[in-house]
Amino acid sequence: MRTRAVALPALAAALVGGVLTVQIAYGGGSFEPLRPGDPCAAREVASRSVGIEALTERLVLIAVDRAACRLGVSREAFLLRVAGPGARTDAEVDALRAGLHDAVAQMLADGTLPPASDLVDEALDSADLNGFLEAVIRALPDSAIDAALETDDVLDRAIDDLDLRALLSDLDDQAGLEARVEAAVGEAVTDSLVARVRGLV
Template sequence: MNRQLSATALPALALALVGSVLWVQVANGGGAFEPLQPADPCVERTVTSRDEGIEGLTERLVLLGIDGAACILGVSRESLTLELAQPGPRTDEQIDALRRGLLSAVGRMKRDGTLPPASDLADEALANADLNGLLKKLILALPDSVIDAAVKTDDVLVRTINDLDLREVLADIDDQDDLNRQVNAAVTQAVKESLLQTLRDLV
């Protein structure tokens, strides 16, 4: 008898518990379900990087650049990232928006003081450079003040972005991991080359 009572009572007890939970949710405003809205890419957000040096700089540049591109196109950053990570050709509108977004990111980092001086990046740019030893020593011997007076990080980034073939960079991307990896790698390499050329011109 007790076993039969338990068999009929347990479902009723479970139903009562579910009902009470639902009632609490409704009483606390949980009756109206609204899906989470993606963040507005036009609203500036704080972006940090896990890396340092040139790679950290370019990672932040790309993240802010995608925000800017999404704002220009009137889509969420998540939507744009998914679109760019799909195989196939990119539209002129996407390429133009991404370039404008990257250039806008440079301006923002300059305004908020998060662009490192060129002297902070010089050693890294020279580390694996294909230069003869004497030229490398001459550049390394330059005082930081001389490098920073002659080489502006924002100028290097703007020149890099304008010269970068974004269509080629995005050509073989077929997922979001590829998007982040290839764009960051391409921008990092381009920044190193541009910075290196400018440093060579100093000597």
């Protein structure tokens, strides 16, 4: 019994030593903590959603990177700053708005902005229009909608109309920040689309 009591700690020490030897042999001795990603570097941003929700989700993810890049901080540091207690600075609000505009430009350049006609039906579904006007708008051919409305212009106007300072107030977590901005951008895009499509009839 006594021999077993002495042997078990010795066996454990030998096993731990063996594991450490293997780890060091494969580079485990040079530990470096993970560094935050460079917000200024382009990265693949995808969404599992569809329609306006997918558009605004991707827009916000890119925008946060671009805002952090403008401020010279990591994405994580930017989120902590704007999702924490206290007032948001002019620089933070301006960086986020500029980041949203940068995201629109990036998506336009890489061909991931959908045509306005792809978003109109979804926007009308949540709009409070009389049945006749809604039917007339839905009857417009996609070519007419796309000729009259450019998605980047609709998005840029919606972003300009956002009250980002109010939007960023009373946040207490990063997920809440992204969800709130996505919802507000989505609503603004919907309102802008409906208003501008109404102008076509």
